[in-house]
Amino acid sequence: MKPPLILASGSPRRKALLEALGYRVEVVVPGVEEEAEGLPPEALALALAERKGQGVAGEWVLAADTVVDLGGKALGKPRDPEENRAFLRALSGRVHRVHTAFYLRTPGEVFLEVHTAKVRFRPLSEEEIAWYVQSGEGLDKAGGYGAQGLGMVLLEEIQGDFYTVMGLPIARVFALLWERGFRP
Template identity: 80%
Template sequence: MGGREAPLVLTLASGSPRRRALLEALGYPLRVVPPGVVEEPLALPPQELALALARRKGEAVAGEWVLAADTVVELEGRSLGKPKDLEENYTFLRWLSGREHRVHTALYLRTPKDLVVEVHTAKVRFRPLSEEEIAWYVGSGEGLDKAGGYGAQGLGMALLEGVEGDFYTVVGLPVARVFALLWARGFRP
């Protein structure tokens, strides 16, 4: 029977619809497997926390080609994860209003030949927000499942004044870096 190789499939160890959509937009054949890892706060600096969580997610999923990621928002050395409720979302946005913060997205890429674990950072500036604007955004519910309590690619774009670095790092997946890593290893969309 002909020796045709089975097509490569990238296992995405994530339940994030944003990460899935970004990889699908590039044409990667995906198998999505949410890792079922609890993202409990660990006593680590923000960059190390992102790395630890991405590694934990990637190691929880089987497959030859596995990609996991985790995003942590850092404000003055403090990690802001996903808000636990609307009140915490409101608090996060008050803290971020008119200020600059960092967004760290860590990658875990396991291939048949190697393992890459790295973190990428972008700076984000929020414009000064009124209480009414914060209430509008929090009321949308969009920020509840996002690190820092906002989504730069959705309604949250109205909150931003600027981004220094890779915008997709802020969204939750440094797409150009993932593409380059996969391409260099012979995995083509």
């Protein structure tokens, strides 16, 4: 029996994407602080993905990190509903970038890449922001929203890969695994 793909992430969305492709996934959440470190958002996503991946043992290890970039400022996971509200106000009616970096370790190689998509929020009313914040959906997501859930109504446009916004550029990860013979 071939080994599982070790997912160094507690994200249920990443696990679901991989399992939907037929991979046997073992989740090992790395004990890594997700601090801003003063890095630009794209570099932060890369640094965190690498740190998470290096913190987990295994032959086939995948780690990822997503950072929302609003004008060069990283928006991580909101600490509480009030910060979630502030993030959504800041994103309302504006374009931002979503950087998702991944670290993939195979028996012979290590890949570290970042993929970026542009997202435009539609202008949001205070009532809409309050509705979304009370759902609690955005509290465990970079930027305080999830494009695949209720947050879909916040978005006006995505330029680039939807799955990068969701938290894993799955087509690229799949291609790397497939080319190395690690098939579902």
